[in-house]
Amino acid sequence: MRVLHLDLDAFFASVEQRDKPSLRGRPVIVGGIGPRGVVSTASYEARTFGVRSAMSMSEARARCPHAAYLAGRFAVYREVSEFVMDQLRAISPLLEPLSLDEAFVDLGGSDLPDLSPGPVRKLADDLRATIRARTGVTASVGVASSKLMAKIASEQAKPDGMVVIEPGAELDVLHPLSVRALPGVGPATAARLARLGVKTVGDLARITEPDLVDLVGAAHGGMLHRLARARDERAVSTERESKSISVEDTFDRDVTDPTLLAALVTRLAEKLAERMNASGHSGRTITLKTRLHDFTTLSRSATLPAPTDDPRTVSRVASRLLSEIDVTGGVRLLGVGVSGLSDWVQDDLFGTEPEAAEDPGERSAGGFVGVRTDGASGEDAPADAVPSDGDRAGDVRVGELLHETQAWVPGMDVVHDEHGPGWVWGSGLGRVTVRFETAGTPPGPVRTFAADDPALSPARPHPQALSE
Incomplete structure (x- = not known):
């Protein structure tokens, strides 16, 4: 019971819903807005229409045309992420961030004298409550004896939940899952395994290591043989330097x-x-x-x-x-x-x-x-x-191609001299449409202006984030 995995739920989209009251409970999709854009994050409301991360924006629009499509505000996401990572470091210095919204923690470095399920559940509950109260977003947490099982536990906890897999229960949880639940098993490997009749991790566990090595190679086959038996000795690495x-x-x-x-x-x-x-x-x-x-x-x-x-x-x-x-x-x-x-x-x-x-x-x-x-x-x-x-x-052409000179992108924070702070709903044909609301207001009115209106300007983000 020493590894905790935390994953912020639909992170980018959740931050946008937090800061834009009119989008709460509605499908929100964050990513590249252009014709060749790709989805970074889809809210759970959008996922019910089949929208997923890494999907092309054109397919996402076909599946969910009524969603809000936003370009993203990475400075805001980074601020929330830094707060969450600081909370995790306060638990244990043995922290392995995987991305802005995901990390492993080795609880062996914490002050908890007892790593049995009861104290660990309390710690995880307190952590999730602090994150929700201070950032306005939710987190799913999994705790188990290894990185593999902690990650699987957090997936089962989604959204906004917690799952603790107690020692001895690993195979009962792991074996019914699809082989795609294991790291390193993508579509191609899954297809090769399916030709052997392997669809679940339990099926995989019945394949001998030599047969797996013959199928996918020595390193990969050996790793899959171990993981299918819940044998994961990977340590939480605190040194993930950029390569x-x-x-x-x-x-x-x-x-x-x-x-x-x-x-x-x-x-x-x-x-x-x-x-x-x-x-x-x-x-x-x-x-x-x-x-x-x-x-x-x-x-x-x-x-x-x-x-x-x-x-x-x-x-x-x-x-x-x-x-x-x-x-x-x-x-x-x-x-x-x-x-x-x-x-x-x-x-x-x-x-x-x-x-x-x-x-x-x-x-x-x-x-x-x-x-x-x-x-x-x-x-x-x-x-x-x-x-x-x-x-x-x-210079202008270069800026346009690199998406640097488009003045008004959906989701960006703006301020109007008369109407105050808001965010861009859409733009085009020399006009920009703004909804005037912030995280701390009710859903606000929508108004359209000329794109060169001198009273309208980009603004620093104004979320009610990290509140005391």
Whole structure:
């Protein structure tokens, strides 16, 4: 009884419902608003229509056309997350955050003298009550003897519940579940197991380890053999350092103009450098990710002789990598990433640039690929590869494609000189519609303004969050 898993319920959507009274009890979907956007979080009301995370926004709109579709306010989500993680650290310093809304805690590091079910239930109840009272969102909690079972317990507790799996009851809970409940079992592995008649974890537990190794490989087969028997010795890890930092964007339309693509790479490199500076990191391996018009995904990587966080260096390398890819058919996604992270920078990097390499196996969707190449000196990218500082039209186009210059996005906080604080319901055709309400008010009125109305401006978030 030493591992606790906490998961905030439909986190992004719940925060939006908290801060927007008119959306409480209604379907809310948060994610990319553009035609190629993807769902980040769907409220439980939206899930009844089949909307799920990672679903395309176009499919979500077809399934649930009457939902509120919001772009998200990550500064607010981060504030709530930091409070929740602080509450978990107060219980035990042995904390393993998995994302903004999910974490494991090793209760062996807590002050609880007794880790039997009674005291653990009280601790979890108090934790959930504190989170609800202080943030206005709910959490589901699972407690068990291992990370595997604690995660399964929290899934069974959803939404807004708690499940404690007592020692000795693990197999009774685990074996009736689908094999997809185990980490590392995705659709492809589940399909291969189904051909052996394996549908539940109990079915899997009857397969010998050699047979599993033959089917899915040594490491994966051995892991599944252990997990199917509830044998999970993974420790709660307090050191989950970033292995890479990246930025990417999917364009609403395929981009074919080489000059515009080079300008987009430059801007992404600048954003990546901003993230590195904010986190205190530098990196050696620069990677460019491109998804072409036919969904082929290619990654090119190059390694510098020493770490950098300089946007000019990152941009120069990324632009060189872009020049090695045939983009004549159009590009739907670009990303720039850095790995080989360090917390120091060697200044004497200028004039030294590696040659690019392609992972020959990277021909399908996937993440950044780190391929080391030997450094070789080279010249800067051509000066005409990106728009000049005076090319305002080019800057605007880059901003539009990277979704930086759209003034009024659904869900964003605004304030009007006469009507006060509110949030954007929708915009288009030179107009913006605002609902004037906050977390501490009743559902408010809706009014429409010209998009350039000088009385209307973006505002800092105004939720009644983290109340005393």
